Amino acid sequence: MTGSFITFEGPDGAGKTTQLTLLAEHLRRRGHAVRLTREPGGTPLSDKIRSLLLDPSHSEMDARTEALLYMASRAQHVAEVIGPGLARGEVILCDRFADSTVVYQGAARRLAKQELLAINRFATGGLIPDLTILLDCDAVRLTGRRKSRGGQDRIEREAEAFHDNVRQGFLDLAAAEPERIKLVAAEGSVTDVHNAIVKLVEEFLRRRGKREDQ
Ligand SMILES: Nc1ncnc2c1ncn2[C@@H]1O[C@H](COP(=O)(O)OP(=O)(O)OP(=O)(O)O)[C@@H](O)[C@H]1O
Ligand SMILES: [Mg+2]
Numbered sequence: 001m002t003g004s005f006i007t008f009e010g011p012d013g014a015g016k017t018t019q020l021t022l023l024a025e026h027l028r029r030r031g032h033a034v035r036l037t038r039e040p041g042g043t044p045l046s047d048k049i050r051s052l053l054l055d056p057s058h059s060e061m062d063a064r065t066e067a068l069l070y071m072a073s074r075a076q077h078v079a080e081v082i083g084p085g086l087a088r089g090e091v092i093l094c095d096r097f098a099d100s101t102v103v104y105q106g107a108a109r110r111l112a113k114q115e116l117l118a119i120n121r122f123a124t125g126g127l128i129p130d131l132t133i134l135l136d137c138d139a140v141r142l143t144g145r146r147k148s149r150g151g152q153d154r155i156e157r158e159a160e161a162f163h164d165n166v167r168q169g170f171l172d173l174a175a176a177e178p179e180r181i182k183l184v185a186a187e188g189s190v191t192d193v194h195n196a197i198v199k200l201v202e203e204f205l206r207r208r209g210k211r212e213d214q
Contacts, residue, residue, distance in 0.1 A: 010135035013145035038095035040073040107169025
């Protein structure tokens with residue numbers, strides 16, 4: 001029995017955490033065994049790495065150090081939580097995964113994409129999400145949502161150009177992998193965005209269920 005690995009991606013403040021919480025509740029009501037988790041983090045060891053990554057006092061952090069810390073956090077997360085959960089047949093909902101690394105460390109920090117993909121394969125053992133929901137939102141709204149939330153972490157403090165590169169990086173990924181990555185406009189109300197996501201996820205789970213019946 002294998003579960004379903006669904007990731008949420010998108011710029012800071014697009015609404016990933018808000019929407020994941022709602023989707024988890026929805027799927028649980030429908031009787032699915034759901035595990036909600038996040039990157040960087042998801043295990044005690046990975047959470048310690050997360051606090052290193054987001055600590056604003058580490059402004060000296062080199063882009064390669066940053067990339068490797070994300071990968072280290074992910075390796076532990078896959079080994080300890082995601083892999084075993086999938087083996088038990090759970091729906092794993094993960095707040096950010098490898099696409100964020102390709103975009104933040106690649107498109108925005110300018111590390112070579114092919115190198116990042118190679119290290120990522122090593123970290124994950126080749127695990128790729130079955131479905132990725134990409135929440136896209138215009139820059140003005142994003143800045144407003146980030147600021148309304150108060151205290152900003154090390155990544156959120158980056159200049160507007162960095163966030164523009166992040167948004168474009170995600171759109172490029174979605175265009176390159178339209179089967180796996182589904183783009184959802186996140187400008188609407190929380191309920192509108194939730195309804196759009198539920199439609200995509202239910203369609204995905206239906207197709208998956210059919211394949212397993214064959
Ligand atoms: N559709 C929406 N309309 C208006 N505000 C929203 C919407 N979705 C989320 N918000 C608000 O925007 C802020 C950012 O949302 P959230 O924390 O879910 O984003 P995120 O994508 O998880 O961000 P991060 O990448 O930084 O974790 C929150 O204050 C949230 O309440
Ligand atoms: Mg979040």
